[in-house]
Amino acid sequence: MSEETLFDLIVIGAGPGGYVAAIRGAQLGMKVAIVEKRATPGGVCLNEGCIPSKALLDSSELFSLARDKFALHGITVDAPALDLAKMMSRKADVVKKLTDGITFLLKKNGIERYEGVALLKGASTAGQQQVAVEMPGGTALIAAAKVILATGSDAAGLPGIPFDGQLVVSAREALSFITVPEHLIVAGGGVIGLELGSVWRRLGARVTVIEMLPQLLPTMDRQATEQLYRSLRKQGIQFKLGTRITGLVKNGDRGTVQFDSGNGTEELECDKLLVAVGRRPVTGGVGLETVGVRLTETGRVAIDEEYQTSVPGIYAIGDLVAGPMLAHKASEEGVVCVERMAGMKSLVEYNIIPGVVYTWPEAASVGQSEEQLKEGGVAYRSGRFNFAALGRARCMDESEGFVKILADQESDRVLGVHIVGPRASDLIAEAVAVMSFTGTARDIGLTCHAHPTLSEAMREAALDLHKEAIHA
Amino acid sequence: MDIKIPEVGESVREALLAKWFKKSGDVVTRDEPLCEIETDKITLDLNADAAGVLTITAVEGTTLAVGTVIGAIDESVTVAATPSVVPAADKGEQGAVPPTSPSVRREMREQGITPQEVTGSGREGRITPDDLLRLKGEKAKNAPLPPTTATIAATAPSVRTEDPPIYTSSRDERHPMTPLRKRISERLLAARQQTAMLTTFNDADLSRIKSLRSTYREHFLQRHGAPLGLMPFFVKACIEALKEFPLVNASIDGDDIVSHHYYDIGVAIGSEKGLIVPILRDADHLKLFEIDKAIAGFSEKIKSNRLAISDLEGGTFTISNGGVYGSMLSTPILNPPQSAVLGMHAIQDRAVVQDGQIVIRPMMYLALSYDHRIIDGREAVGFLKKVKEYIENPEELLLEG
Numbered sequence: 001m002s003e004e005t006l007f008d009l010i011v012i013g014a015g016p017g018g019y020v021a022a023i024r025g026a027q028l029g030m031k032v033a034i035v036e037k038r039a040t041p042g043g044v045c046l047n048e049g050c051i052p053s054k055a056l057l058d059s060s061e062l063f064s065l066a067r068d069k070f071a072l073h074g075i076t077v078d079a080p081a082l083d084l085a086k087m088m089s090r091k092a093d094v095v096k097k098l099t100d101g102i103t104f105l106l107k108k109n110g111i112e113r114y115e116g117v118a119l120l121k122g123a124s125t126a127g128q129q130q131v132a133v134e135m136p137g138g139t140a141l142i143a144a145a146k147v148i149l150a151t152g153s154d155a156a157g158l159p160g161i162p163f164d165g166q167l168v169v170s171a172r173e174a175l176s177f178i179t180v181p182e183h184l185i186v187a188g189g190g191v192i193g194l195e196l197g198s199v200w201r202r203l204g205a206r207v208t209v210i211e212m213l214p215q216l217l218p219t220m221d222r223q224a225t226e227q228l229y230r231s232l233r234k235q236g237i238q239f240k241l242g243t244r245i246t247g248l249v250k251n252g253d254r255g256t257v258q259f260d261s262g263n264g265t266e267e268l269e270c271d272k273l274l275v276a277v278g279r280r281p282v283t284g285g286v287g288l289e290t291v292g293v294r295l296t297e298t299g300r301v302a303i304d305e306e307y308q309t310s311v312p313g314i315y316a317i318g319d320l321v322a323g324p325m326l327a328h329k330a331s332e333e334g335v336v337c338v339e340r341m342a343g344m345k346s347l348v349e350y351n352i353i354p355g356v357v358y359t360w361p362e363a364a365s366v367g368q369s370e371e372q373l374k375e376g377g378v379a380y381r382s383g384r385f386n387f388a389a390l391g392r393a394r395c396m397d398e399s400e401g402f403v404k405i406l407a408d409q410e411s412d413r414v415l416g417v418h419i420v421g422p423r424a425s426d427l428i429a430e431a432v433a434v435m436s437f438t439g440t441a442r443d444i445g446l447t448c449h450a451h452p453t454l455s456e457a458m459r460e461a462a463l464d465l466h467k468e469a470i471h472a
Numbered sequence: 473m474d475i476k477i478p479e480v481g482e483s484v485r486e487a488l489l490a491k492w493f494k495k496s497g498d499v500v501t502r503d504e505p506l507c508e509i510e511t512d513k514i515t516l517d518l519n520a521d522a523a524g525v526l527t528i529t530a531v532e533g534t535t536l537a538v539g540t541v542i543g544a545i546d547e548s549v550t551v552a553a554t555p556s557v558v559p560a561a562d563k564g565e566q567g568a569v570p571p572t573s574p575s576v577r578r579e580m581r582e583q584g585i586t587p588q589e590v591t592g593s594g595r596e597g598r599i600t601p602d603d604l605l606r607l608k609g610e611k612a613k614n615a616p617l618p619p620t621t622a623t624i625a626a627t628a629p630s631v632r633t634e635d636p637p638i639y640t641s642s643r644d645e646r647h648p649m650t651p652l653r654k655r656i657s658e659r660l661l662a663a664r665q666q667t668a669m670l671t672t673f674n675d676a677d678l679s680r681i682k683s684l685r686s687t688y689r690e691h692f693l694q695r696h697g698a699p700l701g702l703m704p705f706f707v708k709a710c711i712e713a714l715k716e717f718p719l720v721n722a723s724i725d726g727d728d729i730v731s732h733h734y735y736d737i738g739v740a741i742g743s744e745k746g747l748i749v750p751i752l753r754d755a756d757h758l759k760l761f762e763i764d765k766a767i768a769g770f771s772e773k774i775k776s777n778r779l780a781i782s783d784l785e786g787g788t789f790t791i792s793n794g795g796v797y798g799s800m801l802s803t804p805i806l807n808p809p810q811s812a813v814l815g816m817h818a819i820q821d822r823a824v825v826q827d828g829q830i831v832i833r834p835m836m837y838l839a840l841s842y843d844h845r846i847i848d849g850r851e852a853v854g855f856l857k858k859v860k861e862y863i864e865n866p867e868e869l870l871l872e873g
């Protein structure tokens with residue numbers, strides 16, 4: 001082991017929180033090191049999460065369009081054939097291009113990369129936080145006044161039904177099946193379960209989603225989740241809500257899932273069980289216990305307003321800390337954490353972080369749901385516009401869903417926007433911008449929107465809030 | 473119960489929320505310090521008025537108007553609730569707060585501006601980037617202008633044309649000045665630019681005072697609980713000298729000279745946050761041990777952040793003791809509107825000539841900086857000679873009453 005190498009900042013984990021924090025630190029003049037155990041940067045998001053799943057969602061969407069919708073548009077083709085290997089290699093290509101891009105960005109910003117497992121070693125006598133990186137070629141000792149933990153999260157399992165990588169799988173494997181499952185059972189009606197369930201449904205699998213709660217996506221606006229539930233059911237995904245999985249009997253490469261909906265034990269056979277019941281922060285193996293980093297009761301890393309943990313000089317961001325486990329939330333925190341180190345008065349505005357479900361139709365939301373407003377006793381107005389009444393949506397033959405805007409009764413400030421419909425993921429950006437600017441429903445109503453576009457639905461919903469919608 | 477920025481003095485309208493000692497969700501007991509508040513004059517701790525669970529609504533590092541609510545204590549909860557640590561977020565804006573954009577909000581945080589002090593020019597009172605620029609311009613205009621162009625040219629700092637890098641490795645670090653430091657720098661610069669400051673020097677033989685102190689220290693300590701320090705002798709000596717040279721105790725107000733028929737003596741005390749000058753009121757009525765105790769009391773208050781604005785206001789003359797840091801000779805800076813300041817220095821054994829003999833004596837250089845506009849050289853020198861006389865022959869103080 002050679003003498004320790006000194007940096008201003010060490011980031012542990014090169015996911016969307018870590019690599020963004022590292023680049024921002026370099027921009028602000030810090031000498032930065034980033035430690036990542038994977039060969040490629042980008043974390044779960046890029047390697048086995050957001051990006052590969054979107055690549056497959058887009059591919060499978062095209063496949064289902066060719067199969068189910070072309071005829072409607074007057075395009076006659078033979079039934080499309082699926083080349084799953086090709087689809088997967090395209091996905092791998094997308095991932096590679098993007099991870100290569102981040103490798104380039106890290107290099108361009110002069111960030112030192114350490115490929116290995118980081119272990120916190122505590123503060124040196126000079127007050128520097130020391131980190132040992134175990135690499136294939138030996139251990140490197142590095143140190144910096146400030147260390148950011150950005151180790152992210154991994155999939156939580158079902159009690160009694162451990163992952164086996166074959167029959168019982170997590171999202172990682174479900175993004176790389178080599179054949180289309182005959183019957184895919186998805187445990188968990190959250191974002192990951194619905195997205196991957198959609199992929200395999202479109203490619204021909206029978207898909208059953210089993211959710212313990214009586215509702216999908218419990219934190220989302222009720223009207224939005226109900227719309228999504230109807231749309232997904234129409235596509236042939238089957239749902240068992242309010243249902244608990246009680247066991248799994250394996251026979252060969254197939255299994256029988258036992259579950260209870262309140263009427264005793266029932267059974268369903270499947271060839272894949274995707275467990276997507278949540279994710280837990282990766283707090284083990286980094287040496288948090290040795291240096292004394294405190295966790296909250298929910299197992300997240302406890303931090304203060306500076307994102308500093310209970311150990312001075314050690315910071316934490318992203319899935320490790322409280323809040324939704326979202327890539328863009330982690331990136332925001334990475335930037336703000338580093339900027340605050342540099343003395344800037346940056347803040348993450350947690351009440352305006354958008355969330356998206358990439359099913360088809362897509363669902364996207366920002367701010368508070370109608371249920372939350374009711375519970376909080378906030379006097380609000382609601383405006384809604386259905387895509388069925390929108391010219392562009394009709395042209396696209398994508399008429400399911402709506403835009404709903406919730407605004408303060410008195411000030412008219414936009415408090416929440418919920419969209420189910422085509423390209424909701426892109427449409428939500430306008431809502432986030434308006435809310436960031438503390439805008440009102442009137443602001444949206446007074447803003448010219450191009451015709452014919454999907455964005456007109458946003459304006460019509462804002463107008464509807466004041467009972468002034470033109471097309472409703 | 474709401475926690476507000478308290479009234480800390482007549483002239484104080486805003487304060488910096490310097491540091492929270494507690495986190496949101498923490499259980500606090502009554503009278504426990506919650507946060508530290510810094511004004512342009514003092515820093516002080518804000519204690520809990522009640523026991524309960526703390527909610528913090530203002531971020532530390534922001535400058536807030538007096539009366540601003542910075543948090544609340546929920547008295548209904550006395551047991552530790554789950555201290556879920558959620559990072560500071562902008563709370564949902566209330567109806568009265570004008571609309572802003574993210575960049576405007578960050579700019580306001582950086583500048584320590586609250587939305588209330590800005591008049592928004594946009595739709596429904598929206599605060600635009602232009603509004604902030606205008607406010608900045610107004611603030612610059614209202615700042616006191618130095619008197620003559622000649623001195624501006626000589627002393628005004630060079631104007632930066634581009635923003636410096638925010639973080640330049642560990643070799644440089646940049647922090648905004650605290651309000652206290654800013655105020656000190658403004659006052660010092662103003663004193664140099666707005667007065668005709670001059671310094672006269674002398675020295676004093678402290679043999680008599682030293683022997684007096686060593687003879688009576690024990691007795692004095694037992695009787696009064698005060699150590700019989702050096703400073704009370706200087707306070708007494710200055711007051712007697714001020715009585716003989718009343719202009720040194722006077723001040724200029726516009727075209728008038730204001731004479732003060734009382735002796736409020738400022739005693740400069742160094743602290744971590746900067747030099748603080750609490751005032752000994754009507755010091756001519758105080759006995760030596762009372763002065764001693766008062767100074768010790770001020771030091772204690774500074775340490776525990778309990779100094780009140782009223783302890784600092786007014787003052788007709790100041791004594792500054794650079795000797796505690798070992799300074800041999802320096803020129804103190806006036807504390808306007810006062811017209812003079814006495815600088816004490818380190819006591820050193822020096823060879824001096826007395827009665828044609830070279831002898832070793834504990835000597836101290838004395839410096840009197842004065843405003844030449846109101847005090848003539850003759851008076852300044854006379855005053856300082858008088859102080860020297862009383863210090864060298866402290867029994868004279870007794871004779872003068």
